[in-house]
Amino acid sequence: MVIVKRKELTLAERLYLPEILRGLSITLRKMFVKRATRQYPEEPLVTTEVTRGQPRLAVNTDGTVRCVSCGMCEAACPAYAITIDGHETERPIEREPERFEIDMLRCILCGFCEEACPKEAIWMSDELELADYTRGALVYDLEKLKRPVSALQPRIDYIKKINDRWRTSSSTS
Amino acid sequence: MSLFLAQVLKVVVIFAGLVSAAGVSTLAERKVSAWIQLRLGPNRVGPFGVLQPLADGIKFFFKEEFIPQGATRWLFLLAPMLAAIPAMMTVAVIPFTGVIATVDGTPIYGSIADIDIGAIYVMAISGLGVYGIILGGWASNSKYSLLGGLRASAQMISYELSMILVILSIVAMSGTMNLREITDQQNANSLLGFLPAWNVFYQPLGFVLFVICTFAETNRHPFDFAECESELVGGFHTEYSSMKFALFFIGEYCAMIVMSCLTTTLFLGGAAVPFWAEAPWFVGLAAFVVKAAFFMFLFIWVRWSLPRFRYDQLMALGWKVFLPLALANVFVTGLVLSL
Ligand code: SF4
Numbered sequence: 001m002v003i004v005k006r007k008e009l010t011l012a013e014r015l016y017l018p019e020i021l022r023g024l025s026i027t028l029r030k031m032f033v034k035r036a037t038r039q040y041p042e043e044p045l046v047t048t049e050v051t052r053g054q055p056r057l058a059v060n061t062d063g064t065v066r067c068v069s070c071g072m073c074e075a076a077c078p079a080y081a082i083t084i085d086g087h088e089t090e091r092p093i094e095r096e097p098e099r100f101e102i103d104m105l106r107c108i109l110c111g112f113c114e115e116a117c118p119k120e121a122i123w124m125s126d127e128l129e130l131a132d133y134t135r136g137a138l139v140y141d142l143e144k145l146k147r148p149v150s151a152l153q154p155r156i157d158y159i160k161k162i163n164d165r166w167r168t169s170s171s172t173s
Numbered sequence: 174m175s176l177f178l179a180q181v182l183k184v185v186v187i188f189a190g191l192v193s194a195a196g197v198s199t200l201a202e203r204k205v206s207a208w209i210q211l212r213l214g215p216n217r218v219g220p221f222g223v224l225q226p227l228a229d230g231i232k233f234f235f236k237e238e239f240i241p242q243g244a245t246r247w248l249f250l251l252a253p254m255l256a257a258i259p260a261m262m263t264v265a266v267i268p269f270t271g272v273i274a275t276v277d278g279t280p281i282y283g284s285i286a287d288i289d290i291g292a293i294y295v296m297a298i299s300g301l302g303v304y305g306i307i308l309g310g311w312a313s314n315s316k317y318s319l320l321g322g323l324r325a326s327a328q329m330i331s332y333e334l335s336m337i338l339v340i341l342s343i344v345a346m347s348g349t350m351n352l353r354e355i356t357d358q359q360n361a362n363s364l365l366g367f368l369p370a371w372n373v374f375y376q377p378l379g380f381v382l383f384v385i386c387t388f389a390e391t392n393r394h395p396f397d398f399a400e401c402e403s404e405l406v407g408g409f410h411t412e413y414s415s416m417k418f419a420l421f422f423i424g425e426y427c428a429m430i431v432m433s434c435l436t437t438t439l440f441l442g443g444a445a446v447p448f449w450a451e452a453p454w455f456v457g458l459a460a461f462v463v464k465a466a467f468f469m470f471l472f473i474w475v476r477w478s479l480p481r482f483r484y485d486q487l488m489a490l491g492w493k494v495f496l497p498l499a500l501a502n503v504f505v506t507g508l509v510l511s512l
């Protein structure tokens with residue numbers, strides 16, 4: 001058993017007033033310290049390539065989506081947020097999505113879809129804001145999800161760098 | 174006739190000033206608390222949020238009126254008024270400045286009523302404020318409200334005693350209960366040639382006691398046992414909503430303002446400007462506002478710095494420390510005066 005002896009209070013401490021003044025001086029000094037508040041709508045959020053925002057579909061420079069509607073992301077999604085219908089196409093990738101919906105209200109921004117995708121087609125963008133007037137408007141369809149590759153490039157490079165590091169370390173062991 | 178007009182004008186101006194000052198204080202409370210906590214405070218309504226009190230007022234009007242089941246209806250309605258009105262009434266005798274003008278040989282003073290029992294009037298009327306709180310707590314039919322009201326009344330009565338004793342020493346020193354004359358005396362002569370003859374230098378202990386008692390008297394931190402959010406939800410006003418709650422709020426801030434004005438009058442020479450005895454009345458008024466504003470700031474500053482006392486500590490402090498000290502203060506003052 002540990003017995004902690006209480007320190008005897010000095011007279012100044014027992015008078016309490018000097019301690020009050022000390023406390024007041026601390027709060028007074030705090031009034032002139034730089035504010036911690038960020039004024040959100042005016043000051044936009046700071047995002048980097050590490051930011052795991054909402055998932056978006058990458059669109060090639062020629063305007064075609066990379067997705068082959070394989071359904072890997074649909075299967076990986078723990079929140080059942082993704083719904084895909086695909087069909088065949090003349091393009092060399094042979095298949096493309098006809099319907100690609102992500103229910104943004106279900107999505108938990110986990111990033112599993114990004115990990116699962118074999119075609120580097122779905123990426124976590126740096127878009128974080130999500131607000132609308134109806135639930136239906138927040139089920140994003142193919143058109144709403146399309147983003148040019150250039151907008152997603154920092155994220156793509158970052159994920160590739162991470163994966164490369166993992167590959168080299170596992171190959172040496 | 175013009176005397177009557179001047180009187181009406183004074184009532185309107187001082188009352189409007191008091192209520193708008195209460196509004197400004199609510200904003201100041203939120204702003205200062207924000208600054209102390211490294212935040213910005215309200216800044217959406219008007220530039221730097223200066224119109225926030227107006228928005229709050231409008232919001233209060235649109236809130237739902239709610240009277241709890243089992244509440245004593247008319248007492249429940251009466252309590253907020255009883256809490257707010259005495260606080261607003263006390264301001265009548267505060268001399269905000271010296272003589273403003275002279276009409277037909279009668280000087281117009283800077284207070285609404287220049288009465289000879291000013292000090293007694295203030296204590297008598299501000300003592301009524303406790304009725305609003307205890308009735309509000311009792312009529313709500315809620316355990317939290319009742320406990321809050323009981324604590325508040327016990328606390329206000331115990332601290333009022335020390336407060337009156339401190340005022341007594343001031344009255345003994347000045348030989349008058351007229352607040353204007355008390356101010357004039359502090360303005361007239363100077364202490365040791367380099368200090369203004371303010372009572373704070375004659376009665377330093379009394380000053381400290383008085384300031385702490387005003388905190389207890391207005392139920393402010395660290396003595397806010399009437400509200401006690403952490404144990405009593407909201408204390409006496411737990412069950413109140415909309416404008417009735419706002420009235421309690423206005424009453425609290427008015428009481429704080431009046432207490433700040435009273436401290437200024439009794440201890441800091443009221444409208445006196447140091448070493449400028451003949452200062453015109455508006456300079457005196459400005460000096461008064463600055464001094465009173467400092468005490469308002471102190472109220473807010475202390476609230477956001479200190480934790481609340483325990484209830485038994487508060488009572489022990491009131492009866493075992495403050496009362497003997499205040500009595501000793503009266504005794505020593507009397508001794509020195511009679512020598
Ligand atoms: S895993 Fe990639 S390619 Fe497959 S359906 Fe999802 S987005 Fe399309």
Ligand code: SF4
Pocket residue numbers: 055073076077078079080081082102106107108109110111112113114
């Ligand atoms: S981020 Fe997670 S929850 Fe959202 S769509 Fe992708 S896999 Fe589903």
